[in-house]
Amino acid sequence: MADPEQAATVGTRRILIHPWVVRVTHWINALAMLMMVLSGWQIYNASPLFGFKFPKSLTLGGWLAGGLQWHFAAMWLLALNGIVYLLYGIFSRHFKSSFLPVTPKSVWSEFRNALRGRISHEIGVYNAVQRAAYIGVICVAIVLILSGLSIWKPVQFQELAALMGGYEGARLVHFFAMALLVLFVLVHVIMVALVPRTFMPMLTGHATKPSHEHGG
Amino acid sequence: MKDEMRRPDRSLVAPRREIVKLERRLFLKQGISLGALTLLSGCEITDTEAVQKVLWRMAQWNDRVQAALFDPNKLAPTYPESAITKPFPFNAFYSEAEAPRVDAANYKLELGGLVRDKAPWTLDKLYALPETSQITRHICVEGWSAIGKWSGVTFRTFLEQVGADLTAKYVGFKCADDYYSSIDMASALHPQTLLTFKFADQLLPAAYGFPMKLRVPTKLGFKNPKHIAAIFVTNDYPGGYWEDQGYNWFSGS
Numbered sequence: 001m002a003d004p005e006q007a008a009t010v011g012t013r014r015i016l017i018h019p020w021v022v023r024v025t026h027w028i029n030a031l032a033m034l035m036m037v038l039s040g041w042q043i044y045n046a047s048p049l050f051g052f053k054f055p056k057s058l059t060l061g062g063w064l065a066g067g068l069q070w071h072f073a074a075m076w077l078l079a080l081n082g083i084v085y086l087l088y089g090i091f092s093r094h095f096k097s098s099f100l101p102v103t104p105k106s107v108w109s110e111f112r113n114a115l116r117g118r119i120s121h122e123i124g125v126y127n128a129v130q131r132a133a134y135i136g137v138i139c140v141a142i143v144l145i146l147s148g149l150s151i152w153k154p155v156q157f158q159e160l161a162a163l164m165g166g167y168e169g170a171r172l173v174h175f176f177a178m179a180l181l182v183l184f185v186l187v188h189v190i191m192v193a194l195v196p197r198t199f200m201p202m203l204t205g206h207a208t209k210p211s212h213e214h215g216g
Numbered sequence: 217m218k219d220e221m222r223r224p225d226r227s228l229v230a231p232r233r234e235i236v237k238l239e240r241r242l243f244l245k246q247g248i249s250l251g252a253l254t255l256l257s258g259c260e261i262t263d264t265e266a267v268q269k270v271l272w273r274m275a276q277w278n279d280r281v282q283a284a285l286f287d288p289n290k291l292a293p294t295y296p297e298s299a300i301t302k303p304f305p306f307n308a309f310y311s312e313a314e315a316p317r318v319d320a321a322n323y324k325l326e327l328g329g330l331v332r333d334k335a336p337w338t339l340d341k342l343y344a345l346p347e348t349s350q351i352t353r354h355i356c357v358e359g360w361s362a363i364g365k366w367s368g369v370t371f372r373t374f375l376e377q378v379g380a381d382l383t384a385k386y387v388g389f390k391c392a393d394d395y396y397s398s399i400d401m402a403s404a405l406h407p408q409t410l411l412t413f414k415f416a417d418q419l420l421p422a423a424y425g426f427p428m429k430l431r432v433p434t435k436l437g438f439k440n441p442k443h444i445a446a447i448f449v450t451n452d453y454p455g456g457y458w459e460d461q462g463y464n465w466f467s468g469s
Contacts, residue, residue, distance in 0.1 A: 068463070069274070072274065072275070072278050073274035076274070153468065153469060154353075155433070155434050155469040156469070158290075158292075158293055166293075167355060167361055171359065
């Protein structure tokens with residue numbers, strides 16, 4: 001996207017990193033996901049799939065019925081917000097310009113560099129690992145939603161549920177997709193803590209960078 | 217299991233709100249620091265009335281969405297005998313030992329509401345109704361599921377036979393264990409909704425709902441009342457034991 005607010009002070013320029021649609025949907029999504037995950041843990045605790053329960057202090061709703069109410073209310077916020085984000089990403093070419101191209105080779109070499117402490121961070125441009133991670137997490141979110149629909153309506157959406165391995169299969173898929181998503185959020189938050197200058201652009205939209213650099 | 221679940225003690229909420237109000241008044245008088253106020257008003261977000269109201273509205277919206285999603289011709293998946301869960305889990309708001317022992321000889325099913333023929337039904341008369349069997353998945357609101365075989369009369373056949381108003385909104389159930397629930401008429405008329413008398417080809421044992429259980433494979437387990445003592449047809453929302461405590465009313469699968 002062209003940036004109307006480019007070029008201000010001498011030697012640096014303000015560039016648009018995150019368009020307002022991305023910023024607004026990002027924070028609504030953060031809130032909706034928090035509600036979905038914490039209420040989801042409450043629901044999980046009523047009939048754990050594995051030999052553990054989530055700590056009660058990390059659950060929402062007080063008991064199962066409350067957790068279900070939160071989950072089935074927040075899902076609308078999550079879904080509507082997600083639809084706005086996806087439509088914007090596709091039609092504004094935001095996805096294409098920010099996440100592509102990405103090749104397995106570039107992801108692998110960037111990943112190895114990152115492990116050696118050489119993270120490439122050009123302001124306003126995602127490196128290959130970031131691109132792969134963002135594409136990946138969008139796919140995980142879609143699986144999370146489809147498996148959730150299969151658990152919610154295993155009769156009405158039985159064709160979808162069959163794709164997930166039936167009702168019980170969908171419960172497992174939903175759990176592991178949640179786990180992947182939570183893992184992504186943890187890494188995402190840690191990365192922001194490690195590179196704090198990436199935080200403000202998600203609020204204000206802008207960052208300043210030396211004018212001799214290219215990108216944006 | 218449902219009997220393990222506990223409602224939060226709501227009686228503690230109201231007095232706490234009073235305390236918060238009182239503390240706020242003190243704050244205005246004495247000028248306590250802002251930090252103290254945030255501590256005092258830091259009651260759980262889930263307990264605030266505004267949040268509860270939003271959640272309740274969303275639950276009602278979800279009832280309407282589920283009614284719209286419900287396809288009266290879509291059948292729940294059925295399974296082979298080999299898929300049946302053994303032993304089938306007992307499930308109620310009390311322990312298995314506390315399951316009611318209904319006296320078969322004196323039992324009479326009562327009918328009420330928008331029904332033409334309200335004459336009570338003896339078990340012999342009920343057992344004479346045409347029998348169908350199905351093996352379906354029982355899905356509990358808690359998340360677990362189990363496959364079982366139930367046999368009985370198609371509920372639509374029964375409702376037609378007693379002259380129920382099939383245009384009414386709800387069918388309600390009162391049970392011998394003081395449980396109660398209700399379902400929408402569309403689900404009541406679904407071809408797989410059965411008034412069952414047998415589980416696994418045996419007369420329903422007390423634990424599974426003697427003398428009869430409504431089997432609704434298009435709804436969650438708690439919408440499948442056991443030990444049914446009375447059935448009524450109505451246009452006034454009848455609620456239910458768990459529904460009145462917060463579980464979603466429609467709870468369709």
